[in-house]
Amino acid sequence: MINSFHKTKHDNNNDNYLVILDGSLGHLKPFLRIMGIPTIISHISLRDYELCDQDNENKKIIFITTGIEVQNILKKHQKKVYYLERTMLLSDVLKKLIPVLIKEGLTIDFSTPRCQECNQKLEIIYDVSDNPIIPENTRKHLKWAYYCPQCNKAYWVGSHWNRINKTLRNVLEELRIKLPEPWQEKPP
Numbered sequence: 001m002i003n004s005f006h007k008t009k010h011d012n013n014n015d016n017y018l019v020i021l022d023g024s025l026g027h028l029k030p031f032l033r034i035m036g037i038p039t040i041i042s043h044i045s046l047r048d049y050e051l052c053d054q055d056n057e058n059k060k061i062i063f064i065t066t067g068i069e070v071q072n073i074l075k076k077h078q079k080k081v082y083y084l085e086r087t088m089l090l091s092d093v094l095k096k097l098i099p100v101l102i103k104e105g106l107t108i109d110f111s112t113p114r115c116q117e118c119n120q121k122l123e124i125i126y127d128v129s130d131n132p133i134i135p136e137n138t139r140k141h142l143k144w145a146y147y148c149p150q151c152n153k154a155y156w157v158g159s160h161w162n163r164i165n166k167t168l169r170n171v172l173e174e175l176r177i178k179l180p181e182p183w184q185e186k187p188p
């Protein structure tokens with residue numbers, strides 16, 4: 001079993017990384033962000049990557065679906081570039097992508113999901129009873145929720161979150177990557 005999960009909260013170093021997906025892989029963004037992976041989508045233009053390069057703080061890992069020429073140019077610029085087939089099934093893409101993330105040093109960390117809007121690390125609202133950023137009807141059924149301190153947007157474990165978690169759980173199990181238990185019924 002590969003154990004890529006952190007032991008205590010916030011001790012992973014994912015903040016030092018940035019995963020860049022080309023536009024055709026944009027559907028992977030919610031999956032990566034839920035696993036605490038800082039992820040952005042960039043259109044496939046070398047100029048974008050050059051602009052990204054001005055940010056030298058983060059190690060960048062790029063996933064692209066375009067041809068060999070672009071891959072070669074990016075590699076010549078010493079980029080970490082990985083090719084994924086555009087037509088692959090979602091679970092097959094994740095099965096290729098997750099081991100690369102782990103190999104590159106990222107941690108699969110469900111306790112520090114990222115905002116789906118802005119990539120910021122989410123925080124936890126432990127008492128949702130009178131929190132106005134969550135709709136009143138939803139609040140009644142929740143014990144806790146996440147929120148983004150940057151967008152002031154709330155997230156909670158509902159059907160959408162569960163669908164993403166279920167897909168990831170299946171993929172991680174097939175990859176024989178150890179899962180934290182339990183991982184969604186209570187605040188991490």
Ligand SMILES: [Zn+2]
Nearest residue numbers: 115118148151
């Ligand atoms: Zn946000």
